[in-house]
Amino acid sequence: xxxxxxxxxxxxxxxxxxxxxxxxxxxxxxxxxxxxxxxxxxxxxxxxxxxxxxxxxxxxxxxxxxxxxxxxxxxxxxxxxxxxxxxxxxxxxxxxxxxxxxxxxxxxxxxxxxxxxxxxxxxxxxxxxxxxxxxxxxxxxxxxxxxxxxxxxxxxxxxxxxxxxxxxxxxxxxxxxxxxxxxxxxxxxxxxxxxxxxxxxxxxxxxxxxxxxxxxxxxxxxxxxxxxxxxxxxxxxxxxxxxxxxxxxxxxxxxxxxxxxxxxxxxxxxxxxxxxxxxxxxxxxxxxxxxxxxxxxxxxxxxxxxxxxxxxxxxxxxxxxxxxxxxxxxxxxxxxxxxxxxxxxxxxxxxxxxxxxxxxxxxxxxxxxxxxxxxxxxxxxxxxxxxxxxxxxxxxxxxxxxxxxxxxxxxxxxxxxxxxxxxxxxxxxxxxxxxxxxxxxxxxxxxxxxxxxxxxxxxxxxxxxxx
Numbered sequence: 001x002x003x004x005x006x007x008x009x010x011x012x013x014x015x016x017x018x019x020x021x022x023x024x025x026x027x028x029x030x031x032x033x034x035x036x037x038x039x040x041x042x043x044x045x046x047x048x049x050x051x052x053x054x055x056x057x058x059x060x061x062x063x064x065x066x067x068x069x070x071x072x073x074x075x076x077x078x079x080x081x082x083x084x085x086x087x088x089x090x091x092x093x094x095x096x097x098x099x100x101x102x103x104x105x106x107x108x109x110x111x112x113x114x115x116x117x118x119x120x121x122x123x124x125x126x127x128x129x130x131x132x133x134x135x136x137x138x139x140x141x142x143x144x145x146x147x148x149x150x151x152x153x154x155x156x157x158x159x160x161x162x163x164x165x166x167x168x169x170x171x172x173x174x175x176x177x178x179x180x181x182x183x184x185x186x187x188x189x190x191x192x193x194x195x196x197x198x199x200x201x202x203x204x205x206x207x208x209x210x211x212x213x214x215x216x217x218x219x220x221x222x223x224x225x226x227x228x229x230x231x232x233x234x235x236x237x238x239x240x241x242x243x244x245x246x247x248x249x250x251x252x253x254x255x256x257x258x259x260x261x262x263x264x265x266x267x268x269x270x271x272x273x274x275x276x277x278x279x280x281x282x283x284x285x286x287x288x289x290x291x292x293x294x295x296x297x298x299x300x301x302x303x304x305x306x307x308x309x310x311x312x313x314x315x316x317x318x319x320x321x322x323x324x325x326x327x328x329x330x331x332x333x334x335x336x337x338x339x340x341x342x343x344x345x346x347x348x349x350x351x352x353x354x355x356x357x358x359x360x361x362x363x364x365x366x367x368x369x370x371x372x373x374x375x376x377x378x379x380x381x382x383x384x385x386x387x388x389x390x391x392x393x394x395x396x397x398x399x400x401x402x403x404x405x406x407x408x409x410x411x412x413x414x415x416x417x418x419x420x421x422x423x424x425x426x427x428x429x430x431x432x433x434x435x436x437x438x439x440x441x442x443x444x445x446x447x448x449x450x451x452x453x454x455x456x457x458x459x460x461x462x463x464x465x466x467x
Contacts, residue, residue, distance in 0.1 A: 006095060012087040013099050015058035022055070022079065024105045027113040038110045043079075044069045052081050052103055062087045070100065079103040115155060115169055122155060122167040123208060124174035128181065129163040130215035133280060135403065137219055138164065139410040141185065143424040146384050150180045159388040163215075171209050178211050186216040186249055186265040216268055218243055218250055220420075221365050222275035223339050225351040226252075230271050234261040239350060240359065242325075243275075245419075255325045255363060258297040276346050279409075282337040284310040284368060288319065292327045303327025307362060310335065322362040329367050338364040369416060379411070382429035 001009070023032035030038040031051055041048035049067060053059060066084035081103065086096045115121040130137050145151050151166070153173035158165040168174045181187055190212040198205040218224060222243045231239045237259050241252040250263040289306040296302070303326070308319045322338065330336055342361040346352075414421050 006089065006093065007097075010089045010095060012062060012085060012089065012095055012097050015061065016056055016085075016099075016101075017058070018099070018101055020052070020055045020101065020103050022052070022103050022105050023108040025110040025113055026107055028110060030110060032108065032110070036111075038112070043074060048079075049081070052079065052101070055103070056101065059085075065096065077105040079105065112155070112169060122169065124168045124171040124211070125209070126166040126168070126174050126177050126181075126211045126213060127163065128166070128213045128215065131162060131217045132219060132275075133278065134219075135406050136279070136410050136413070137185075137215060139407060140420070140424075141181075142386055143383060144184055145180075146386065147423070147425050148180070150177060151386060153177075157386055157388045159390055164388070174209065174211055178213060181213055183248055185246065186268060188214045188265070188269050190214075216246070216250060216265070218246065218268075218273075218275055219278065220244065220246055221279055223277040223363060223365075224252065224273060224275050225346075225348055225354070227271050227273060227350050228353065230263075230267070230273075233267075234263070235259065237261050238358075239354060240363075242363065242365065253300065253325060256323050256360070258295050258300055258302050258325055260297065273350065274348070276348060276351060277339045277344065281339060281344075282365060283340045285320075285336050285338055285362065285364070286310055286313065287330050287332055287334045287336060289332055290327060290330050293323075297325075299328065300325040301327035303330070305330060305364065307336070307338070307364070309340070320362045322360060322364050324364040326364055326367065330364075335368045335370075336364050337366055337368045338362050366416075378429075380429060381426040383411075383424070384427065 024030070025032075025038060028038070029040065031041050031048070033039050033051055033054070039047065039051065041051060049069065053064075053067060062085040064083065064085055066082075068082050070080035070082050072078050072080055079102070081101045082098065083101060084096065084098050086094055089095045109117075128138075128141075151157065153168060153170075153176070154166050155169050156167040158167070166174070166177055168177070178189055182189070191209065192212070193207050193209045196206040196208060220243060224241060224243055226234070226237070226239045226241060228239060231237050237252070238254040238256060241254050241261075243250055244253050245251040249265060250268060251260065252263065253260045285307040286309075287305060287307055290303050291305075292301055292303045294302070303324060305322045305324050305327070306319055307322055308317075312318050320342070324330070326336065340362060341359055414424060414426075
């Protein structure tokens with residue numbers, strides 16, 4: 001028989017389906033790979049072609065020579081694949097044939113998306129809490145989570161009064177989140193589980209796990225008084241110290257001697273302590289005179305500084321001498337923020353046990369910059385935020401105003417502190433949101449949807465502070 005007659009008599013595509021169905025989830029944009037695996041695959045990609053070929057049952061009986069996509073409209077929900085196969089039909093006779101297979105894309109919701117849409121279908125939850133009066137720690141923690149994409153496995157994020165709740169479909173994802181938090185902030189973790197149902201016939205059970213993560217209630221720029229035993233174990237450092245950095249441990253410095261120490265997480269939770277004063281208790285001072293004393297430790301320079309409260313100008317001539325670690329950045333005429341210990345009353349046992357003659361009147365924390373951002377001046381950068389479910393609050397308007405003011409203070413800290421800014425991703429913005437000195441929000445417009453990351457050169461154009 002000639003070749004044309006063989007082709008008319010024999011069909012080597014017999015047994016290979018010419019039509020098939022692909023299941024596609026519209027929420028997460030994944031395809032079903034039987035039996036129950038959902039995979040991401042772009043149109044006309046190698047992964048999608050592999051998925052299509054696995055749906056054809058008779059391909060193992062022939063030899064596949066070539067396979068490729070035939071272009072179709074993306075919205076047609078049709079995927080066409082062109083196949084070239086070979087098969088031996090008679091003795092020493094190999095026949096090659098080209099044919100098309102059409103795949104119809106059907107919508108089907110995957111199990112993960114179904115659990116997201118339903119309520120109380122999570123298996124593990126991570127509760128992050130910090131018992132402080134502000135949210136600046138969570139603003140910074142949110143940026144670290146976004147930068148490292150640590151929230152990719154969450155099915156829901158809920159904002160509560162003292163922190164955040166992360167919900168997961170699998171326990172392993174929650175454990176991974178707890179390990180991430182332990183690596184970046186000092187925390188204490190507790191685990192609990194609750195039995196929902198059990199099947200005695202196949203020895204299976206449904207259990208929900210909860211991980212309670214408590215962050216140390218000590219933040220950057222807080223004034224703390226260490227217990228006497230702890231201060232002696234840390235190289236006999238002075239009990240009255242400043243917290244100048246918080247990583248996976250607490251870093252403190254004595255502003256009188258520039259002695260620094262690191263408090264490990266395990267050491268803190270054996271003898272916990274709270275902050276004497278936080279950033280809400282800061283008082284503005286005018287710098288009258290700066291006299292360096294000589295000792296230098298990294299970026300800190302010890303100096304005697306003559307200061308006066310800004311609120312006392314024009315009323316009295318009260319001045320204070322403060323020994324500070326900020327001698328390298330403070331000059332006469334500048335303004336600085338600090339804690340006024342001469343008129344403060346702290347309810348703390350460790351502080352009451354100190355010798356009153358050794359307690360300074362003023363402890364300076366950081367240099368303050370003039371409010372140069374006007375109401376209609378815009379930032380050329382912005383931050384991403386997590387999609388969170390808000391908790392129902394009685395005083396929602398008041399809490400929202402407080403949150404906006406704290407967020408603006410966090411943005412100002414990013415502008416003033418390069419060390420804090422290096423751990424955060426900044427993005428270009430065309431938004432005209434700006435906050436005035438009194439905390440009111442100006443007019444705004446929508447920013448860029450694609451969030452392009454901003455470069456350091458463009459950032460420095462906006463950061464006009466004298467660092």
